[in-house]
Amino acid sequence: MDVIIESFPYLLEGLKVTIYIFLVAIILGFIIGLIMALMRLSPWKVLNWIAKIFIDAIRGTPILVQLFFFYYGLNSLEFISMDRTTAGIITVAINAGAYFAEIIRAGIQSMDKGQTEAARSLGLTSSQNMRHIILPQAFRRMLPTFTNQAIISFKDTSLLSVIGIADLTQKGQVEIARTFEAFNIWLAVGVMYFIIIYLLSLLSSFLERRYKLR
Numbered sequence: 001m002d003v004i005i006e007s008f009p010y011l012l013e014g015l016k017v018t019i020y021i022f023l024v025a026i027i028l029g030f031i032i033g034l035i036m037a038l039m040r041l042s043p044w045k046v047l048n049w050i051a052k053i054f055i056d057a058i059r060g061t062p063i064l065v066q067l068f069f070f071y072y073g074l075n076s077l078e079f080i081s082m083d084r085t086t087a088g089i090i091t092v093a094i095n096a097g098a099y100f101a102e103i104i105r106a107g108i109q110s111m112d113k114g115q116t117e118a119a120r121s122l123g124l125t126s127s128q129n130m131r132h133i134i135l136p137q138a139f140r141r142m143l144p145t146f147t148n149q150a151i152i153s154f155k156d157t158s159l160l161s162v163i164g165i166a167d168l169t170q171k172g173q174v175e176i177a178r179t180f181e182a183f184n185i186w187l188a189v190g191v192m193y194f195i196i197i198y199l200l201s202l203l204s205s206f207l208e209r210r211y212k213l214r
Contacts, residue, residue, distance in 0.1 A: 003181045004188045011185075014171030015192050021085065021167065022154050025092035029153065032093060033100025038130075040105050051101065058098035063156050067091045071163045088160040096153040103145050107138035140211045147204035151197055158193070168192060
């Protein structure tokens with residue numbers, strides 16, 4: 001127990017890095033997902049195919065391979081220089097964005113077409129209809145799957161330690177190397193991950209109740 005208390009401040013620093021990367025990546029991932037979803041629904045086939053190739057490529061490859069590609073692969077090119085944190089954020093954001101794109105697309109397509117026809121009869125443009133009528137309702141339906149994907153993305157951040165990012169997992173490895181207390185340190189790391197994921201689950205439940213999802 002003493003080793004956990006002694007290591008806690010050090011592990012807490014890693015947790016802060018993990019949360020920072022997760023929050024930035026999840027916001028970027030949502031923006032990427034929204035853009036890709038709208039491209040998938042676009043009547044322009046070129047945009048549709050670009051988005052489809054992107055989504056299929058990201059969903060069809062392991063996130064660890066994507067991480068190595070963005071950090072080692074791109075940095076091997078002479079004209080690109082990317083630090084570990086940036087590569088980690090980009091990897092998690094793009095991976096989450098591909099999944100968010102399908103979640104958002106499904107949410108938009110689940111809306112009754114009668115609402116779009118009603119919006120047209122009121123003189124709203126397609127853009128206004130999407131912003132003011134379709135997306136607000138669709139987002140309510142997306143919340144459970146959206147938060148589930150966010151939790152998965154948070155778990156994925158533990159892989160970032162393989163490229164040397166000083167996140168919670170990497171801090172745990174360093175503490176084990178220093179103390180040789182693998183059981184206690186991994187127990188502490190697991191509890192810290194669990195607390196954050198549990199809080200995300202509580203947030204998901206609150207949002208579902210708040211917006212009265214069915």
